[in-house]
Amino acid sequence: MTVTEESFDVVVIGGGPVGENAADRASRTGLSVALVESELVGGECSYWACMPSKVLLRAGAVRALARDTPGLTDPGAPDAAAVFARRDEITSHWDDSGQVSWVEGAGLTLVRGHGRLAGERLVEVTAPKDGPAAGFGAAAEGDDAPVTRLLRARHAVIVATGSVPVLPDVPGLAEAAPWSSREATSADAVPESLVVVGGGVVGVEMANAYADLGSQVTLLARGGLLSSAEPFAGEMVAEALRAAGVDVRLGVEPSAVERAGGTVTVTLSDGGTVTAAEILVATGRVPRTADLDVAAVGLDESALGRGGALVVDESLQVTGVPGGWLYACGDVTGRAPTTHQGKYQARVVGDVVAARYGTQEGDRSPTAGDPVPGVGAEPARWSRYAATADQDARVQVVFTQPQVAWVGPTEREARAAGLPVEAVSYDLSWVAGASVESPGYAGRAQVLVDTQRRVLVGATFVGPDAGEMLHAATIAVVGQVPLDRLWHAVPAYPTVSEVWLRFLESYGL
Template identity: 55%
Template sequence: MAASETTEAEYDVVVLGAGPPGENLADRVHAGGLSAVIVESELVGGECSYWACMPSKALLRPVTARSEARRVAGLKDAVTGPLDAPAVLAHRDDFASHWKDDSQVRWLESVGVDLVRGVGRLDGPRRVVVDGGRVLTARHAVAVCTGSRAVIPGIPGLAEAKPWTSREATSAQAVPGRLVVVGGGVVGVEMATAWRALGASVTLLVRGEGLLPRMEPFAGLLVAESLAEAGVLLRTGTEVREVRREAPGGPVTVILDSGEEIVADEILIATGRAPRTDDLGLETIGLEPGSWLDVDDSCRVRSVAGDWLYGVGDVNHRALLTHQGKYQARIAGAAITARARQVPVLESDRWGAHAATADTEAVPQVVFSDPEAASVGRTAAEAERAGHRIRVIDHDLGAVAGSALYADGYRGRARMVVDLDREVLLGATFVGLGVGELLHSATVAVAGEVPIERLWHAVPSYPTTSEVWLRLLEAYRG
């Protein structure tokens, strides 16, 4: 339904931001019998739908499909020549809905959530003012679901050079001849993979010594090897000292701390995110504008009195991933509904309906590089820092029959991190072709705290890559 045109309106829940967390939270509270309105200044569907998950994976799928086909006997000779870049970009445009949100708006209407276009700002407790003076009052809760934005470091000349961020990298309408990518995390790795395959000459600059620093070290090593084989020039242990672009649309010169200069057509900055909270009126309720929102496990903001303010998704800095934001929205939606109905909220129930425990214990992530890297839970180093007594089991994924059938010369690795005191999995990591589809089994094992002895009875089908579970368990049992 369309929001009314009155200048003031009251709802049970007011949601700021119509990305996946905001959409899911509004849907959950409405399903619980509460009225909800979403305020959005851009496109309904948010960053994921138009500038992140969907367009980036649409760019990467032809890359990985071609790579896999070239590793299958009888097929590899049929897959020759470069990718059809215009067709790939058109495919990407389709998955980004051509940057129109009509279908997402229709979905909101179908679930009974109102939509108000504009920038919503807090104006004291439970009160939101939208551009033009419209006032929305929340009977029970305001949920901040405004997400995050790319950080542009204060490197001399960088801002003036108009660098790409993840938005430009996923929506560009032409392949740059030369691209410098700064940052070795997920965005940097995925975009280096995509644009190199589409024909760009790519230089990847990383301040640290390896890629994908939040994963097990072997994940970054295997992905780095593959990028180098694809023709990406990888430079680790280096920093950008200055950037110059003499004319709009002209070449950009990147000056490194060593004094070396690299000339490119575009520079992509993928070095971090900041919360979109700088223009939300946080100062009217005693919070610092531009800060991350510190929340409890029900996503309620800790430092605000009462049960009315929630921070869901990237803004709370718990796990900056679309699927975790949607998960938090389900948890927060249940908690808001329970509190509105004066039903007890049991945050102390670690895996209950009102606690987003997976944010700390079982976060899954897939990097859609070539090969893919997928992980859930804690790395070995993280587990040790947390004080766990662990055992690490590794296995060569290429030695599994299903992997050998999947691709000739399959290269990959699997690791599970076991808590020796409880004999449950704390984490798992896979690197190899198609391993993203292996991850949910590991996520179930970690989130479910399934005993190792019970996992022994989860029989993997033969011949599939998932048989690596049997190999890992055999190595653990000895």
């Protein structure tokens, strides 16, 4: 075995968008940073999740818009080959050289291989001799053993390893070689039929995408769809999927799966069966800590959160590790498993590390009014050194037809937390801007008003391009804008955003 060792101020494990952002921010006060990645730099979002999935959904969304617009002719089913070709462009044909150039241009050191914790401020990175091991150096001649590189962090290690999909313990399921989200977003052909297991974001988006592309889709969900959103959102998506030809079955789950040749047979919990050419399992993900060796830094199973998550404080410092040198951000924390929320955490933790350990003159260290959160100190709420939005303003967009977008808690979550809220709903089709867009426009929006403080704490939008309406609500929630002041934010006419005026009028302003 060939072993090399070198030191950096900071080591980041995980080179997805979250790790990239954390590494970049941490380096801005003169710290040297190593970025460790075992697969493609750019991570899940760039190659197998956010970006390719939205391309697969786009053609169907445009077709629906054309169908609903008087004067336009239905262009027909999307050309799957052209859609896949565009997907390949967006993923750079699964070539990360562009991302690598960005990393190097930012002054970061890329280390290819699998990183794991090996002791205090120590990361062990292993890569096969013939694998993508840039920066490792050559192994000894004739040595087929893995090359190992020890990275010693002078100040901090940041874990951004993301999450991995969960495969339910269903007889025959593993042997049936099911698709995960990776296979669904990187497929080069549309299966004649597809069974989707799971009613969450991945499940409904991929059911929508493959139905648009011509597959006969059956969607199985143990409960309702989009259970983390307001109930009306999942109900509207289920109705739209059924209208698009998807066989949506709620309250059922697989009890057995068998693949015979080109056919997968799924036996259901209600005694029925369904067959298809492929099966996609989208029943959730768990933080990727199983191969991180957290025991090496004194963390046992009892110190981890749900699904093995690294438990962090508001400055994203991992709790239970002496010396306060270990940090984490993104899905691995289990706090808010979306790319945008993970990148937000990355900005926070990168700034925390840069402020705590950076020495470069003219740095962006906080002022006296925004104190440096020293090791063990509590950062001020809503300072840039605290991931406050994870608790109060998480955002999510689901790119189905219709889109679903929300910020903050649902009404059920708010009431469970003891918040005095009133829900104000409005049918978006009643807004002038919606009627101009399409005679068949369908959508609904709801805000949650804290009746004591008279500010918004949450909002949900369902409708065409609902995701583009979300940020105004996010600003209102994060800014805790009083309703009396929000009344002076005049929406342009005729736009769908006029719903903001209707919310306030409905509330009595």
